[in-house]
Amino acid sequence: MKKPFFLFTIIVLLTVSFSAKLSGCITDEFDRTISARLRFISLEKKFLTTIYTNWHGEFEVDLPDGEYELEITKGPEYERKIVKVSVPSDQRKIITLKRLFNLTELGWFSGDTHLHTLYSDGKNLVEELALSCSAAGLFWAVLSDHNTLNGADEWLTFRKKGLLTIAGQEITMKNGHINAIGVQKLVPWQHSSTDEEMIEIFKVVKMQGGIVQINHPFDLRSPFEKLPLEGYDLIEIWNGGGPPNLAGFRNNESKEHWFRMLNEGRRVAAVAASDCHDVYSTYSIAALLPMFLVVQLMRRDFGEYLEAARANEEKLRAWALYGLFPGTPRTYVKVSELTQQEIIDSLRKGKSFLTNGPLVLATVNGAGPGETAVVTEKALLDIKIFSNVQVNRLIVTQAGKCVHEIAVETVNGEFEHRVYLDPSDGEWVVVEAFGDFPVYAMTNPIYLSRQQK
Ligand SMILES: [Zn+2]
Ligand SMILES: [Zn+2]
Numbered sequence: 001m002k003k004p005f006f007l008f009t010i011i012v013l014l015t016v017s018f019s020a021k022l023s024g025c026i027t028d029e030f031d032r033t034i035s036a037r038l039r040f041i042s043l044e045k046k047f048l049t050t051i052y053t054n055w056h057g058e059f060e061v062d063l064p065d066g067e068y069e070l071e072i073t074k075g076p077e078y079e080r081k082i083v084k085v086s087v088p089s090d091q092r093k094i095i096t097l098k099r100l101f102n103l104t105e106l107g108w109f110s111g112d113t114h115l116h117t118l119y120s121d122g123k124n125l126v127e128e129l130a131l132s133c134s135a136a137g138l139f140w141a142v143l144s145d146h147n148t149l150n151g152a153d154e155w156l157t158f159r160k161k162g163l164l165t166i167a168g169q170e171i172t173m174k175n176g177h178i179n180a181i182g183v184q185k186l187v188p189w190q191h192s193s194t195d196e197e198m199i200e201i202f203k204v205v206k207m208q209g210g211i212v213q214i215n216h217p218f219d220l221r222s223p224f225e226k227l228p229l230e231g232y233d234l235i236e237i238w239n240g241g242g243p244p245n246l247a248g249f250r251n252n253e254s255k256e257h258w259f260r261m262l263n264e265g266r267r268v269a270a271v272a273a274s275d276c277h278d279v280y281s282t283y284s285i286a287a288l289l290p291m292f293l294v295v296q297l298m299r300r301d302f303g304e305y306l307e308a309a310r311a312n313e314e315k316l317r318a319w320a321l322y323g324l325f326p327g328t329p330r331t332y333v334k335v336s337e338l339t340q341q342e343i344i345d346s347l348r349k350g351k352s353f354l355t356n357g358p359l360v361l362a363t364v365n366g367a368g369p370g371e372t373a374v375v376t377e378k379a380l381l382d383i384k385i386f387s388n389v390q391v392n393r394l395i396v397t398q399a400g401k402c403v404h405e406i407a408v409e410t411v412n413g414e415f416e417h418r419v420y421l422d423p424s425d426g427e428w429v430v431v432e433a434f435g436d437f438p439v440y441a442m443t444n445p446i447y448l449s450r451q452q453k
Helices: 006-015 126-135 152-161 195-207 250-263 282-288 291-311 313-322 340-349
Strands: 019-027 037-042 047-052 058-064 066-073 081-087 092-096 108-115 140-146 164-173 176-181 211-214 234-239 269-273 330-334 352-355 359-364 372-375 379-386 393-398 401-407 414-421 428-434 440-443 446-450
Touching: 019 081, 037 058, 047 058, 047 126, 047 282, 058 066, 066 092, 081 092, 108 126, 108 164, 108 176, 108 234, 108 269, 108 340, 126 140, 126 152, 140 176, 152 164, 164 340, 176 195, 176 234, 195 211, 211 340, 234 250, 269 340, 269 352, 282 313, 291 313, 330 340, 352 359, 359 372, 359 428, 359 440, 359 446, 379 393, 379 428, 393 414, 401 414
Parallel strands: 019 092, 108 140, 140 164, 211 234, 234 269, 372 446
Antiparallel strands: 019 058, 037 047, 037 066, 066 081, 108 330, 164 176, 176 211, 269 330, 330 352, 352 440, 359 379, 379 414, 393 401, 393 428, 428 440, 428 446
16 A cells, blocks of 8 residues: 655755754663664654654654644654654653553564565665564564565675564555565465465465565455455455554454354464555644645545545544554564464464553453463453553454453552353454554453363
8 A cells, every 4th residue: 555645845945944954863761872763853843853863873853843742752662752752942852651561571572574665665775664564673684575576685684683574565556465484485476366366375474484464455456355265374454554442444344254254163363564665654734734735645645435534534633643654563473482483373363462552451361362271161351551552442352342341440550350251152352452542452352162061
């Protein structure tokens, strides 16, 4: 998916007058420099720009004179900080960003299975993408340019920077888009493939040790609507190119379709991925512009969703402001060590949760997502939330139906809750967390197996 944002770039440039340099660096609470993402927002000037530090946490930017809110982030495990900046009076800023939560210690690592560069229709160099993934606090990331592996060799060199980069290919066909994750050689494809040919493609990916992800299954260009095929591993029920959980939009259709698949006993794991084409999320400026421009901007991508877009103006604004960055949204996998093979295995098994902010850890009698809990007449669901953004409520869904709704009040971003499930309500359970739109997270299913007494 691509966003036409040239118009907005021009509008922004027209409002620019005098400018000055601002530089600085970002450190963690131990004074170690860290890569991070910075956004300068001036609501009054309708100006918004995103930059990244370099790998060593340093930044330098030219800004039009004025007052800004500077938002500094490094993914869900670090605080989201907003400081005031004044240009030209501020010249150098040293900002500390605390790590609030450490999921690494619990074996959870976040990544993004769907990213683009200039090697296909993305806007960025391979290094810009790798740096922005690191700045988003991602531990692993899959490059998935359309029908090419040309960026893969360079992509893999960024493992030396501590980002576990994985080569991939977005096999882009008239029939739909699928990600071949963890392949070494270009997977042959045809613009138009029959179901049988598609199943052959799945096999080729697997022979290379990779896995197959069905991308944005309800995209207008991806008629995977009934997903009759077998042999794929993952379904991207949450694509960053659309808002999450909004009736009338395709991510919501994908989620509902996936719930039906689970009810039919098809245990396919879900993923959330950004499908980022522009690490600066230039599109976010839509949040500050009149709605007719926003609708204009969406016309190409949303087509028949135009009515839904008009009816959800404020939500779409909030979503645009939240940004279409690498890792928004992302998938956390649970692994015993951070290797490509472990990540692929955990993705396939669904030992994962999907999020654009809240961290949701759920177990039933000790079994986590992708695992099976052996239960008798009652099962104890244990939910822990860690979040650097506000979370308002949780929904526990069993076999596609809401069985518990829980109000959330976090203390220092943390919340814990236990609730009993009745295994006769269904064989799978997911936990969803909701904050102010578009803040959202969902676990993959924990499966319940009844043991007769
Ligand atoms: Zn695609
Ligand atoms: Zn894509």
